[in-house]
Amino acid sequence: MLNFPNDSLNTARIIFQSHDQYQVIFADRSVHQATLAGRMQLADALPLIGDFVSGQVYDQDKFLITTLLPRQTLLTRASNQQDQAIAANVTTVFITMSLNADFSTNRVERYLTLVWDSGATPVIVLTKADLEPELLVQRQLELEAIAFGVPIVTTTSTTPLVAREQLNAYLQPTTTAVFVGSSGVGKSTLLNILAAQQLQSTKAVRGGDDKGRHTTTARQLFYLPNGAALIDSPGIRGVGVASSTTTATAQSFPDITSLAQQCRFNDCQHEQEPGCAVQAAIANGELSAQRLADYRRLLRETEYATMNSRQITAAKIKRMVGNKKNLRRR
Ligand SMILES: [Zn+2]
Incomplete structure (x- = not known):
């Protein structure tokens, strides 16, 4: 039960x-x-x-x-007008961030505020650690300085089973967890790794037909075999980002947003997820890769809208340095 x-x-x-x-x-x-x-x-x-x-x-x-029934916690998104409630009774928020260009202690601070305000407990997840191994220790020190006592989990894209074990340690039968973080940091990959356990058990229960899977992917909250709950709701995606500007981005790219609705996973980042309709459209020539790159760039800029000018400069420099590093390595 x-x-x-x-x-x-x-x-x-x-x-x-x-x-x-x-x-x-x-x-x-x-x-x-x-x-x-x-x-x-x-x-x-x-x-x-x-x-x-x-x-x-x-x-x-x-x-x-x-x-x-009374709520234990309430996760809200700060929009321009008022706080918008997006999920109730969340106990654990995985603040997900990649070690490279996406890394920003300012953003972690914003997320931490949001999580503490909600009544939930934060866990920081650093993804793609294998891509920037020399940065790992430095990043961990930077995080420990601003997030005293908050657990930090490090994952790599090449060891999904290790990532699953590490995250499972925070997923008890009383847990309701969500992933927050920027687009492209691997939130949906982690969610899919965890969800695979649940999909397997669903299939077993339903005798291996496809019905269970389809029912499950339509859900926004699903339970793992041990009784922990995970929320994958479209509303969660915008957490920490000014919602009105995100909507504006979506409106500028109706082709990508309508394709994205056909992606198998709600939280698809259009990278290498199975059933990604955006990547499929690029593969068959329906959509140009440049168009997706432009969309990502505008999304990043809307994130800048929530920072002050000093933070924007720092983020841009960080991004530039990150890009140069990538060039050198190739
Ligand atoms: Zn997709």
């Missing part, structure tokens, strides 16, 4: 939300389509991904949500 706040058979957890459509999971892992009771629709706080709710089953397999 999953770790729920009470033993009531009427308690469920939101694993998918889109407009007024919900999916909930029960402690026995059964999944139901759900809707809000009329009076819930007028409430101040609507159920979010990760929320525990109570209600009742009707028509055999549907669930009517009548009560929102």
